[in-house]
Amino acid sequence: MSFRTLNIGRTGLKAASYGIDVAGQNVTNASTEGYVRRRLVQQTRVPHRSENGVFTGQGVTATSIQRGIDRFATERTFSALGDQSMASTAHETLAVIEANFREGDTASVADRLDRFFDSAMELTSEPSDHGLRLGMRDAGKGLIEAINRGGEALIDGIRRVEDRIKDEIDGINKILNDMKTLNKRISDSDAVSGPADLLDARDALAASLAEKIGAEVDYQGNGQLSMFVGGHAIVQEVHIRELKTAGNFSDLSVKMAAGSGAVTVDELLKGELGGLVAARDQMKASLAALDTFAEDFADEVNAQHSAGFDGYGVPGLDFFTISGAATNASTDIRLDSTLAGDATLIAAAALPSAEVGDGDNLQNILDVENNKLFSSGTQNSREFIASLYSDLGNAIVGFEIDAVTHGAVVEDLTSLKDAASRVDLDEEAVSLIQYQAAYQAAARVVTAADDLLKELFAMVR
Numbered sequence: 001m002s003f004r005t006l007n008i009g010r011t012g013l014k015a016a017s018y019g020i021d022v023a024g025q026n027v028t029n030a031s032t033e034g035y036v037r038r039r040l041v042q043q044t045r046v047p048h049r050s051e052n053g054v055f056t057g058q059g060v061t062a063t064s065i066q067r068g069i070d071r072f073a074t075e076r077t078f079s080a081l082g083d084q085s086m087a088s089t090a091h092e093t094l095a096v097i098e099a100n101f102r103e104g105d106t107a108s109v110a111d112r113l114d115r116f117f118d119s120a121m122e123l124t125s126e127p128s129d130h131g132l133r134l135g136m137r138d139a140g141k142g143l144i145e146a147i148n149r150g151g152e153a154l155i156d157g158i159r160r161v162e163d164r165i166k167d168e169i170d171g172i173n174k175i176l177n178d179m180k181t182l183n184k185r186i187s188d189s190d191a192v193s194g195p196a197d198l199l200d201a202r203d204a205l206a207a208s209l210a211e212k213i214g215a216e217v218d219y220q221g222n223g224q225l226s227m228f229v230g231g232h233a234i235v236q237e238v239h240i241r242e243l244k245t246a247g248n249f250s251d252l253s254v255k256m257a258a259g260s261g262a263v264t265v266d267e268l269l270k271g272e273l274g275g276l277v278a279a280r281d282q283m284k285a286s287l288a289a290l291d292t293f294a295e296d297f298a299d300e301v302n303a304q305h306s307a308g309f310d311g312y313g314v315p316g317l318d319f320f321t322i323s324g325a326a327t328n329a330s331t332d333i334r335l336d337s338t339l340a341g342d343a344t345l346i347a348a349a350a351l352p353s354a355e356v357g358d359g360d361n362l363q364n365i366l367d368v369e370n371n372k373l374f375s376s377g378t379q380n381s382r383e384f385i386a387s388l389y390s391d392l393g394n395a396i397v398g399f400e401i402d403a404v405t406h407g408a409v410v411e412d413l414t415s416l417k418d419a420a421s422r423v424d425l426d427e428e429a430v431s432l433i434q435y436q437a438a439y440q441a442a443a444r445v446v447t448a449a450d451d452l453l454k455e456l457f458a459m460v461r
Helices: 002-028 069-098 111-126 130-188 196-213 269-306 337-341 361-365 381-421 424-460
Strands: 040-042 061-066 217-220 225-229 230-237 242-247 253-258 261-264
Touching: 002 040, 002 061, 002 424, 040 217, 061 196, 069 130, 069 196, 069 217, 069 269, 069 381, 111 130, 111 361, 111 381, 130 196, 130 230, 130 242, 130 269, 130 337, 196 217, 196 230, 230 253, 269 361, 269 381, 337 361
Parallel strands: none
Antiparallel strands: 040 061, 217 225, 225 230, 242 253, 253 261
């Protein structure tokens, strides 16, 4: 009896000692970022059945140390982190480009377009005035400079974003491999739910990955987790699938390893990487629109200009030139080099034998302003440029609103998650007192059993 009592007291001492260790660990890590409070799980040991059928207890055992984690709130927090990170990254990336596409800016394409047509209108009042001819020529140069500047800004933005995508993927793959290592250590551990410290470290990596790519998280009962990108598993316990890029400038795509091949995941990504892809795609759309404007506008102005006659009575040249081999019309468009050197070559007249003051062909050029050249004949040049600006501006504002909205969701979910996982020092103080009292009581059991055994041994002697 006394030997069994001694063992019961010993198990109580051991369990209480574990409890003090757990509470102490919680207290010392109360301010540690990413730390999840622990809880000691105890269980009554299997009772002993005596010869006469009486069951007697054999003490207590500490079965595991569990983390105080709300899996639903944590999984939702990871998902919301991806949404918020995507929106904020896309907004910040596009906001840099917006400086080149602001309505009302005197250096904008829209303003320079108005100046070009205004200068043509002024020239109609006195086509023989060389100063007015220079004004139209310079207005054409100013328009081209604005178009060039916008195209170059978009191309540079796309290039920078794609370089950053490549850099981000290197970092993401490192996180994936670190998660693989931690999940392997967790899987190899003897603990039922995995070592709490390793789980904390693994969850911190999962949060970083969710912020990078917006992966959804699914916790397993054995302490492992799986992460998915658009339904494709990128982490599944000890298995991972790395990301890589394929293609060249403006055609770069993100792929996930899939067996011996790969699957494109550009449209499935969220997080920082998804935000970069979204910003890149918006810039590509804006660049394509600006290229369309440059090419179609130049063709129409050239058609009208070459139909007239210059100050020498010679048929007009092309007003603008774009190389046939140009990849982007917006960065290649130029003022005709010959016309640029001699404003008399502006074809203002409608007839070669017209008087010097004839400006009838200028009206044809002015009509280009209102011609429905774009969007399947539904928009003129000014409307098309305005829509280009508004599409970019609306995208930026939309991402900004999404960032704020998802940020509020993240804040709410984080509060809900922290309610379960944050260390409460008052609760831990109570736990320490309880475990201390349990330890002292178990020690008294051991002392009592020891005294009884001493008396028994004395009687035997």
